Amino acid sequence: xxxxxxxxxxxxxxxxxxxxxxxxxxxxxxxxxxxxxxxxxxxxxxxxxxxxxxxxxxxxxxxxxxxxxxxxxxxxxxxxxxxxxxxxxxxxxxxxxxxxxxxxxxxxxxxxxxxxxxxxxxxxxxxxxxxxxxxxxxxxxxxxxxxxxxxxxxxxxxxxxxxxxxxxxxxxxxxxxxxxxxxxxxxxxxxxxxxxxxxxxxxx
Numbered sequence: 001x002x003x004x005x006x007x008x009x010x011x012x013x014x015x016x017x018x019x020x021x022x023x024x025x026x027x028x029x030x031x032x033x034x035x036x037x038x039x040x041x042x043x044x045x046x047x048x049x050x051x052x053x054x055x056x057x058x059x060x061x062x063x064x065x066x067x068x069x070x071x072x073x074x075x076x077x078x079x080x081x082x083x084x085x086x087x088x089x090x091x092x093x094x095x096x097x098x099x100x101x102x103x104x105x106x107x108x109x110x111x112x113x114x115x116x117x118x119x120x121x122x123x124x125x126x127x128x129x130x131x132x133x134x135x136x137x138x139x140x141x142x143x144x145x146x147x148x149x150x151x152x153x154x155x156x157x158x159x160x161x162x163x164x165x166x167x168x169x170x171x172x173x174x175x176x177x178x179x180x181x182x183x184x185x186x187x188x189x190x191x192x193x194x195x196x197x198x199x200x201x202x203x204x
Contacts (some may be wrong), residue, residue, distance in 0.1 A: 014185045022174040037130050037159045041134055042121055045152040045200055049138035051148055056093075057140050060148055067093035081153040083113055085137075087146055099194060105151075110137040114149040117141070123156065131155050 016148035052074055059066045062131045071082045075095025089106025091099045113120030114137035122135045137151040 011185055015182060018178065018181045018185065022178060026167065026170045026174060033161050033166055036161060037162065038123070038134065038156065041154060041156065041159070042136055045080060045134070045136040045154060046119060046138060048078070049136060049150045049152050052082070052141070053138060053140055056148070056150060058140075064092040064099070068099055069093075071095045079154065081156075083151040083153065085149045085151060087115055087148065088117060091150075098123055108135070108137075109149075110135045111149055111151060113137065113152070115138045117144050117146055118125070120149075131157050132160065145196065 002148065024071060036078070052070075054143035055070060056067060067084050072095050073083060075082050080095075081089060082093070082095040083105070085091050085105045089104035089111070091098055091102040091105055094102060106115075108122070110120030110122040117139050119136035120135075120141075124133065124135070125131075126133045133153050135151060135153050137149050139146045140148040152159045
């Protein structure tokens with residue numbers, strides 16, 4: 001009876017350590033994959049914004065209609081939503097909506113940072129589209145001052161789906177490993193508990 005009790009006293013700590021280790025590996029792998037994917041998308045969106053920055057700069061002065069038409073032209077060529085915002089927060093161009101029907105974007109976190117001369121990034125849920133979006137805002141500089149902002153927006157639902165798939169695969173693999181570990185831990189615990197029980201009996 002004492003031998004069985006000693007066996008379980010050795011077994012459960014090893015088993016719980018294995019479970020915690022598998023959970024930690026799953027969480028770290030999932031977080032790494034998500035962060036890596038978001039970083040790749042952000043870099044691609046920033047590069048795209050840099051490429052179309054000069055065309056917008058050349059038509060910014062007093063030609064808002066041309067800016068909006070250029071947004072829609074660039075928007076058709078890719079899967080990224082493009083928005084041009086003046087330093088006042090007014091939207092003068094958007095690849096999907098009419099600028100006249102859009103609210104001021106002066107309070108958007110990524111736009112606020114871009115208006116300070118930095119690259120602005122943000123991830124948030126879009127109530128309009130009912131999906132999570134990644135936003136990257138790049139300042140348009142003229143004579144050293146920020147005159148407007150080019151903002152790129154892209155859905156990250158594909159990243160969530162890929163992360164969920166990886167999570168399921170890791171959990172499935174983890175369950176198999178856990179079953180094998182449970183058997184192995186039982187064998188090791190039995191081997192350890194036998195000599196320890198003999199030592200205990202000898203001590204008594």
